[in-house]
Amino acid sequence: MRRMTARPANAHQARLLRLLRDGGPNSRAQLGDQIDLSRSKLAVEVDRLLETGLVVADGLAASRGGRRSHNIRLAPGLRFLGVDIGATSVDVAVTNAELEVLGHITQPMDVREGPVAVFEQVLAMAAKLKASGLAEGFDGAGIGVPGPVRFPEGVPVAPPIMPGWDGFPVREALSQELGCPVMVDNDVNLMAVGEQHAGVARSARDFLCVKIGTGIGCGIVVGGEVYRGTTGSAGDIGHIQVEPDGRQCACGNRGCLEAYFSGAALARDAEEAARDGRSPELAGRLEAAGKLSAADVAVAAAAGDGTSLDLIRDGGNRTGQVIASLVSFFNPGLVVIGGGVTGLGHTLLAALRTQVYRQSLPLATGNLPIVLGELGPAAGVIGGARLISDHLFSPA
Amino acid sequence: MRRMTARPANAHQARLLRLLRDGGPNSRAQLGDQIDLSRSKLAVEVDRLLETGLVVADGLAASRGGRRSHNIRLAPGLRFLGVDIGATSVDVAVTNAELEVLGHITQPMDVREGPVAVFEQVLAMAAKLKASGLAEGFDGAGIGVPGPVRFPEGVPVAPPIMPGWDGFPVREALSQELGCPVMVDNDVNLMAVGEQHAGVARSARDFLCVKIGTGIGCGIVVGGEVYRGTTGSAGDIGHIQVEPDGRQCACGNRGCLEAYFSGAALARDAEEAARDGRSPELAGRLEAAGKLSAADVAVAAAAGDGTSLDLIRDGGNRTGQVIASLVSFFNPGLVVIGGGVTGLGHTLLAALRTQVYRQSLPLATGNLPIVLGELGPAAGVIGGARLISDHLFSPA
């Protein structure tokens, strides 16, 4: 079952592989236009890549007015696995070498069940994708987990919402099970990478990616590279204090952002409002389902429920204040909003924008787009595929 | 008067120059230990550097048990100028090629007088240093200004406290006047670079450098490099809101950090306390000098004045809250506190530490030193010298 995928022998080959990944099939001549190498050298490196099987010939290229060139493409059988482990669900997807999603499965799940149970589920989902004929095997996998990760080793460290995962050798264990190289990162970082690769952040070099799901986190990209901080906890903005002596937070402190706005907080506030009789709309939904989620608030808001709109605006204002601070500090070129609550859509975005544009200095906000991510739940898995492909498409 | 200082011809030479800058005189053999080059190649590059005059022979090296080697050092006549333009004062210093400060002058000044007047003063100070025999000319200058800078061009952009400087071609103008290459950056960034080169941050790769002077700013170093943001305004934390609908700030918003704690705010609060009769100590000083500054508060606090201590603690708490947010977000390996208010010393530091350690998560604060800068007013000028030397000691 183990696949020994070849690795590029030098930086040129790595560069070529990435060009083919990001630009699709290309002729040698077109590759030559994008890389600073002589035609002879280029031909040698392409030949070597063909020998390794990482790339294959792929018919004739479109004419550019002279002799037609043969196209080169990444091996069509290459498959990457993207895994996005959230607090309450798992996403698993297969991509080809160009990181196009060929198949995507989502399943509910509780991270608190611990790594063993979760991995069992992940492996079953991967097996299902394989069985459906989308892949014969995996050449690499990128995994996102909802907590800080010591990146080089691929090990979660002190994850607040994932008891039982602290120090678990995720990278090693999954690499063993899947029989392929694995990289592990924070789920928010993967989302940022995904939006950078295939979403709204394609042309951004320095940007923030705020993910509002069960918790709140922020991916930081500096010069096109994810910044992870000294201990891997950079972007952990959910526990920034927004209200001195405010609400009790699960982390033990008071007044954390997450205690006021996140999937979990929103659901709790909505249930409270429903029970207090402040929102018939929400009360109806509570009765029907027995509990409420952020999605219920989104639907109620879309239906014009004032209480729901207030909840979203309130949370948006609070989150906006924090983002405004981060914008002042970090001066990003773009802010992407993603995660489970993107369903709250324009109401949320409006609140965020108002706060940021009002509180940050004009120089920092002057040309600062604040937008929703465009990949939705695919961002994480695409980011995972991108992460491992970056790793594999680099000199050994 | 123009000096045409040679530039390294390739990356190896640049590397060697930096080794000599940071490690002082070295034998070829010692250089060979630090650089990944064969002895032959090394000899060739050193010879070329000797030809350019950038480095010179410097006697015999200490014995390592065999044939003694001749030392190599950077040309002893090389001189860099470090200029730190603050809101109310200018620092100008000359350094040798090893960035040791040979002479340092400070003068009061008001940036609001505009670039022309300020540069006149800076040039006079530089001339004074030259006249005292410390330099025959300058091979490069690094300038810090108290506001955002479009770094590649060396032009201030929309600086709030420097009316009249917006868009002024500082780099070009000073390069013309001084007859040498010039680099311009935010003063806070220079302080960070200074502390990184010769101060407490020597071994830090990712750290923050908070400068509390007339205003408040923060230098951000990522992977050993200064991060400046998309428009050059990264680190502008003085206008982060710490109190909704709080005090009016000069920027037009309300509740900014700078409105509560900064040299200017502290002086104002101290004068108010003196006039209200809350502090006889401060009242006495006010009567004597006609006005109060942050330094007066420092002295009064050292003398045990309760009101002054309260002011410092208050401001420290507010600033600490903001730093705590930044620590959660950025996960630095070190936080350096500097600027004019370092005289407030331990009282301030204690307040900052309390807030940060209490509000940020253990993973981020676990091994996070929060310390005062050790270079004081020299940090900025050393950072300036370092900035320009990095520029000159890189391949042309």
Add this chain to the structure above:
DNA sequence: CCACCTTTGTCCTGTGACTGGAGAAAGTCA
């Protein structure tokens, strides 16, 4: 003071990476 070892500096040749030109092959366009 001498023989021997270590370190340092210099010279020289071999190797691998790479460039760029010549020319053949394959195609387009009028």
Add this chain to the structure above:
DNA sequence: TGACTTTCTCCAGTCACAGGACAAAGGTGG
């Protein structure tokens, strides 16, 4: 069909560099 383009291949020449051989200069132990 002929002229022009583009692409591909081959090859010789250049350049950077490594690493060995050797000489020079110093230390060390007898």
